[in-house]
Amino acid sequence: MKKILFAVLAFVVAGCASVPVTGRSQLSLVSDGEMNAMAIQSYNSLISSAKVIKTGKDAELVKSVGAKIAKAAETFLRDNGLESELASYSWEFNLIESPEVNAFCMPGGKIAVYTGILPVTKNADGLAVVLGHEVAHAIAKHGAERASQQLLTQYGGSLISLVTAKKSAQTQQLIMLAYGAGTQVGVLLPYGRKHELEADKIGLILMASAGYNPNYAVTFWQQMSAATGGGLSSDIFATHPSDTKRISEIKAALPEALKYYKK
Numbered sequence: 001m002k003k004i005l006f007a008v009l010a011f012v013v014a015g016c017a018s019v020p021v022t023g024r025s026q027l028s029l030v031s032d033g034e035m036n037a038m039a040i041q042s043y044n045s046l047i048s049s050a051k052v053i054k055t056g057k058d059a060e061l062v063k064s065v066g067a068k069i070a071k072a073a074e075t076f077l078r079d080n081g082l083e084s085e086l087a088s089y090s091w092e093f094n095l096i097e098s099p100e101v102n103a104f105c106m107p108g109g110k111i112a113v114y115t116g117i118l119p120v121t122k123n124a125d126g127l128a129v130v131l132g133h134e135v136a137h138a139i140a141k142h143g144a145e146r147a148s149q150q151l152l153t154q155y156g157g158s159l160i161s162l163v164t165a166k167k168s169a170q171t172q173q174l175i176m177l178a179y180g181a182g183t184q185v186g187v188l189l190p191y192g193r194k195h196e197l198e199a200d201k202i203g204l205i206l207m208a209s210a211g212y213n214p215n216y217a218v219t220f221w222q223q224m225s226a227a228t229g230g231g232l233s234s235d236i237f238a239t240h241p242s243d244t245k246r247i248s249e250i251k252a253a254l255p256e257a258l259k260y261y262k263k
């Protein structure tokens, strides 16, 4: 009996986390170490097979805006007693030549922007909207939460013993499956609506803290909607939140974000 109770407690301890900024509690059955190790592998293989733009003003802008947003995220974590989390991140921002109007983030802060989105971002503020959103996915650990949910759905109760027994190799294999890491493309499955809206909200605060005007997010999403004819797809353009829903949620979150925007 005692043993069972202990196992359950261990599961609960290992199974809960909360999202910075929003404080939402989330399921967390996989460690940062495990998630990040796999993400780095996927990211590196994607980067090595993609056409990465390394020089020029666009590539420089992606890196400089990315660095400022990442710094804002780290300051936020530090200010909120989460400095122990900082070691989990190794930020990387790359610009990839592709007509896709998109960007993505892998756990641990591995981010890429496609050149196809630059005509929509237009300037540093627009890029800050996109990168704020992507960095938000990383610090909110949406990838780990999604993998955890899938593991729980697929393996249910048997997962508890797996996780608590820390059979690392086996657990890793399961995570790999759930993570889906689109091994062919190296990109995560699209995030759900809840994660998208949460990343928007956290992203506003990050961009504002980094010195970018969060009001621009409304303009950006209107431009995105026009550019894609309202039919959005993949990461930041997940089909789930409709453009109008997204824009109205962003407007509602602006007063809070503006508190972080010091001119």
Ligand SMILES: [Zn+2]
Pocket (backbone or CB within 6 Å): 133, 137, 191, 195, 196, 199, 235, 236, 237
């Ligand atoms: Zn997203």
